Amino acid sequence: MKIWVYAESEGDAPTTATLELVTKARELGTVEAIYVGDNAAAVAPALGAHGVAKVFAVDAGGSLAGVMGAAAMAGLVEAEAPDLILFAQSYDGRDALARLSVKLDRTVLTNGVGLSVEGDSITVRSAIFGGNTLVDTKFEGAKPALAAIRPKSFVAEAGGEAAAEVVNVDTPDAGRAAEAKVLETHVEEREGPKLEEATIVVSGGRGIGAAENYEPLVEELAKLIGGASGASRAIVDAGWVPYSKQVGQTGKTVKPKVYVALGISGATQHMVGMKGSDNIIAINKDGEAPIFSVADLGIVGDVHKVVPKLIEALKARK
Amino acid sequence: MNVVVCVKQIPDPAVPGELNSDHTLKREGKLILDESDSYGVEMALQLVDKAGGGEVTLISMAPNGEVSGLRTALAMGAAKAILVSDDALAGADSLTTAKVLAKCVERAEGTDLVLTATESTDGYTGTIPAQMAELLGWPSLTFAKEVHLEGGTAKIQRQTEAGYDVVEASLPAVVSVTAGVVEPRYPSFKGIMAAKSKPVDQVTTADLGLSAEAIAPNQTIVNVAAAPPREAGEKIEDDGTAFEKVVEFLDGLKVI
Numbered sequence: 045m046k047i048w049v050y051a052e053s054e055g056d057a058p059t060t061a062t063l064e065l066v067t068k069a070r071e072l073g074t075v076e077a078i079y080v081g082d083n084a085a086a087v088a089p090a091l092g093a094h095g096v097a098k099v100f101a102v103d104a105g106g107s108l109a110g111v112m113g114a115a116a117m118a119g120l121v122e123a124e125a126p127d128l129i130l131f132a133q134s135y136d137g138r139d140a141l142a143r144l145s146v147k148l149d150r151t152v153l154t155n156g157v158g159l160s161v162e163g164d165s166i167t168v169r170s171a172i173f174g175g176n177t178l179v180d181t182k183f184e185g186a187k188p189a190l191a192a193i194r195p196k197s198f199v200a201e202a203g204g205e206a207a208a209e210v211v212n213v214d215t216p217d218a219g220r221a222a223e224a225k226v227l228e229t230h231v232e233e234r235e236g237p238k239l240e241e242a243t244i245v246v247s248g249g250r251g252i253g254a255a256e257n258y259e260p261l262v263e264e265l266a267k268l269i270g271g272a273s274g275a276s277r278a279i280v281d282a283g284w285v286p287y288s289k290q291v292g293q294t295g296k297t298v299k300p301k302v303y304v305a306l307g308i309s310g311a312t313q314h315m316v317g318m319k320g321s322d323n324i325i326a327i328n329k330d331g332e333a334p335i336f337s338v339a340d341l342g343i344v345g346d347v348h349k350v351v352p353k354l355i356e357a358l359k360a361r362k
Numbered sequence: 363m364n365v366v367v368c369v370k371q372i373p374d375p376a377v378p379g380e381l382n383s384d385h386t387l388k389r390e391g392k393l394i395l396d397e398s399d400s401y402g403v404e405m406a407l408q409l410v411d412k413a414g415g416g417e418v419t420l421i422s423m424a425p426n427g428e429v430s431g432l433r434t435a436l437a438m439g440a441a442k443a444i445l446v447s448d449d450a451l452a453g454a455d456s457l458t459t460a461k462v463l464a465k466c467v468e469r470a471e472g473t474d475l476v477l478t479a480t481e482s483t484d485g486y487t488g489t490i491p492a493q494m495a496e497l498l499g500w501p502s503l504t505f506a507k508e509v510h511l512e513g514g515t516a517k518i519q520r521q522t523e524a525g526y527d528v529v530e531a532s533l534p535a536v537v538s539v540t541a542g543v544v545e546p547r548y549p550s551f552k553g554i555m556a557a558k559s560k561p562v563d564q565v566t567t568a569d570l571g572l573s574a575e576a577i578a579p580n581q582t583i584v585n586v587a588a589a590p591p592r593e594a595g596e597k598i599e600d601d602g603t604a605f606e607k608v609v610e611f612l613d614g615l616k617v618i
Contacts (some may be wrong), residue, residue, distance in 0.1 A: 054524065108529060110492070111502070120501075133488070135505050135522060142460075142492030143502075151455045151580040154487045167584060173379045178589050185580035207467075224501040224531040227517075232525035246616055269618055281397075281541045287507060287521055293486055296539070302617055313375070313483070319592060323615060325608060331599070338592045341611045345600025355604040358618065361609075 045073030045076045045161060048126040048142050048188070049096070052115060053079070056086035060241065061132035063094050063200035065193060069130060070095035070203065072161045076126070077208070078102065078117055080109040080136075084210050092208035099208045105215045107222040110139025115216035118147040121188060128166055130159075131192040141192050143221065153181055154192040155293075166191075174312025195240060196297045196320065232288060237272045239289065244271030245300045247291055247318070248279060251307020251328055251347055255284035261351045262306055268358045274298065276308045290340065292317035307347045310335030327351065363413030363511070366470050367405040367440065368463055368478040368490070369399040371424045371431030375483050385583040386453045387484065391422060395431035398479035399544035400438070401539050406477050407439045408544060409511055417441035423451060429562055436557035437549030444469055448566045450577060456485070458577045460493035465570035467498060471564075472567035475516065476536040480505055491538035501531035502509060504538045522555070 047069040051062045058066075062077075069075040076098045077091050084101030091099055100120060104112040113136070117129065129144070131137035133155060145152045155179075158169030167191045183189040239245065246269070248262035258279070260298045268271040274291040275284070291298055292314040303321035308314060310326070311335055318324070319338055326339035327347050338340040343350055371393035373379065380388040406418040419436050420443040427447045436443060442465045467473055476498075481488035495502035503509075506518035507526060517530045521540055548587065549557070567577055598604055612618045 059523070095574035108502075108504075110504075135520070138488045139492050139502065139504055142489035143496045145457050145489065146460070146493050146496035149457075152487070152489055153455055153581060154489060155406070171589060174587050176591075177381075178587050179385070179583060180585040180587075182582050182584045183580065184540065184582055220499055220532075221495065221501050224503055224529055224535070226527050226529050228528040229522075230525040230527070269612065277541070283542050283545075287540050287542065288523075288525070291372075294481060294483075302612065302615060311375075312378075323611075325611060327604075327608075331597075336597055338595050341599070341607065342594070342597035343600055344597065344603045345604050349602075350600055350605050350608075353602075354608050357605055357609050361618065 046125065047073050047075050048117070048129040049075060049077045050129065050131045050137055051077040051079040051087070051091060051099070052132060052134060052136055053081060053083070053087045056083055058087055058090050059132065060200055061134060061195040063090070064195065064198040065130045065132060066091060066094040066096055067200050067203070068159060068198040073127070076100065078113055080104050080113040088208045089290060090208050092202045092206060093202045095203060096208040100213050101210050102213045103215045106225050107218065108139060108224045110136040111143060111218055111221045112145060112216060113140040113222060114143035115218035116213050117144050119216050120213065121148065126188045128189045128191065133192045133194045137192055141190055145190055145347055147310065150185070150188070150190050151183070152190045152192065156191050156193040157192065157197045159193065171316060174315040194297050196299045228261070230285070236267060236270070239274055240270040240296050240298060242272035242300055244269050244302045244304070245274050245291070245298050246271050246304040247274035247308060248274065248306045249276035249308030251323045252279070253348065258285055261347060265304065266352060268355060276311070276314050277328045305335050306351060308335055309333040310338070363410050363416035363542065364419070365410055365416070365473050366419045366421055366467050366473045366476045367399070367402045367406045367435070368476065369420050369422045369431060369435050370396040370482045371404065371422060371428050372396045372482065372484040379484070381586060384453070385586055389425055393428045393431055395434040396479065396483050398481070398483050398541055399435070401441060401541055401543050402477040402479055403435045403438050404544045404546040405509060405539055409475070413511070419444065419470045421463055421470065422446070423462050425452065425474050427564055432562060433557045434549060435512050436560045437553040438547055439553060442561045442563070444563045444565065444566065446565055446570065450567055450574065453579060454577060455581060456487040456489050457493060458579065460490045460497060461572060461576060462567065462618065463490065463511070464494045464497035465572060467494070469570065474533045478538045480538045480540055483547045491536050494534035500535050502536045503529055505529055506537050507543055509537055509539065511541065
């Protein structure tokens with residue numbers, strides 16, 4: 045089975061989500077990557093080390109990466125005949141997947157958390173209803189099958205043979221879609237570890253009461269224990285914290301060693317993004333809140349009382 | 363400035379979801395406007411207002427001629443709606459849904475901009491905005507957390523993993539907006555009364571010129587199973603010293 049991975053990078057390094065897909069794909073067949081960007085030569089060695097044999101490098105010419113990636117893949121599919129194309133459930137990944145699905149007239153399966161291949165048949169596992177139900181769906185119809193997988197579904201491990209060969213692909217004609225041009229790129233300043241990669245995550249929800257409580261309760265605790273700060277959808281929608289902090293179905297998936305939920309009730313939307321954490325601590329006033337059904341340590345109490353004392357105690361230990 | 367907004371009518375997300383025996387989502391109860399779509403509706407109303415003319419048209423696909431969610435968005439100020447209700451669409455995948463919605467955009471005529479959420483709350487495939495744009499042959503500006511229109515151009519701040527990009531495209535285009543991009547208004551009493559008489563153009567896939575073949579799914583659900591449950595651990599009431607339990611727990615994990 046020939047599998048393509050739509051590869052993305054941060055600077056000159058492939059994203060963790062990309063390497064997770066490559067590692068899984070290596071188990072199932074031969075792996076090639078499509079990469080959009082002008083630094084393919086720098087990104088290729090790490091892809092090769094994880095099992096990618098060949099990288100098709102596409103120059104986006106200033107247009108949105110996913111849009112140009114889809115156009116390039118559509119042009120290559122017939123000659124190269126991949127059986128399966130994998131995308132991370134990321135921003136550019138979804139753009140590329142969506143556009144390619146129309147170009148090839150193929151269905152897509154998204155939000156995958158598992159993937160299996162039996163002979164010619166490809167099945168994607170996804171989690172619904174906040175992760176309490178698993179659905180296995182099999183592709184019908186012509187290859188390639190198109191699937192997007194949520195980050196953290198597989199573990200990235202090196203194990204490839206040689207460096208990946210880089211094959212440059214001409215900038216494709218994407219029609220009016222190519223008119224979407226990237227004018228500026230802004231990187232948000234971040235203190236401490238990255239949310240998706242932190243060993244400890246402290247998240248706040250509606251129960252923290254007001255936007256101004258996020259810093260002294262959530263961020264302060266996160267900083268003290270070397271964690272990253274996150275949030276439930278409710279307080280992101282309310283504009284208390286930026287979207288990049290959202291943990292859950294529409295936000296980021298985290299699997300830290302410890303997840304601390306402050307004033308989060310545990311809507312299914314949130315649970316799907318943090319249920320895979322090794323240990324969960326929940327502090328919430330409502331003893332009936334669903335978050336307690338997944339918590340290893342549940343404190344029924346007011347975050348405004350418990351957390352300041354906790355912060356004091358942790359400071360005293362330092 | 364004519365703006366089309368995709369709105370989904372979904373089962374109340376606060377009520378635990380259930381599947382039918384054919385693995386489709388149970389949608390028997392009252393459907394409501396997906397909250398994610400209220401941001402697109404609000405954004406559309408503001409953009410039309412700023413442009414000083416034009417109107418907001420809603421497009422939706424739902425079973426049984428369901429309009430309760432549409433009425434909410436009409437009450438916010440949208441002028442009219444196109445509703446596709448067709449038994450042939452039960453269990454439709456995202457590509458089929460995008461084909462149906464793209465046909466609705468064509469039916470609306472004279473559209474400058476299509477606004478959508480980044481994904482629905484219940485299905486959350488997250489591909490429909492760019493699929494629609496590809497079907498229409500338009501640029502797509504996805505995951506917008508700010509939207510500005512100037513002349514015939516849309517400029518957005520596009521959410522990225524590391525921050526945001528400023529991305530621009532000429533109109534007509536599809537823009538998907540993240541939740542929180544604007545503050546959705548509450549429908550006024552006057553708006554609710556007016557919404558009752560606003561036109562809803564109810565159509566089938568045949569009316570849109572879509573063949574049965576074009577909307578046939580290419581996937582089969584082979585198995586549905588309960589996920590291994592996660593055991594709840596210790597739960598205690600705070601008596602003023604619960605913080606000590608947390609310290610102990612973190613200590614035990616050797617993370618502090």
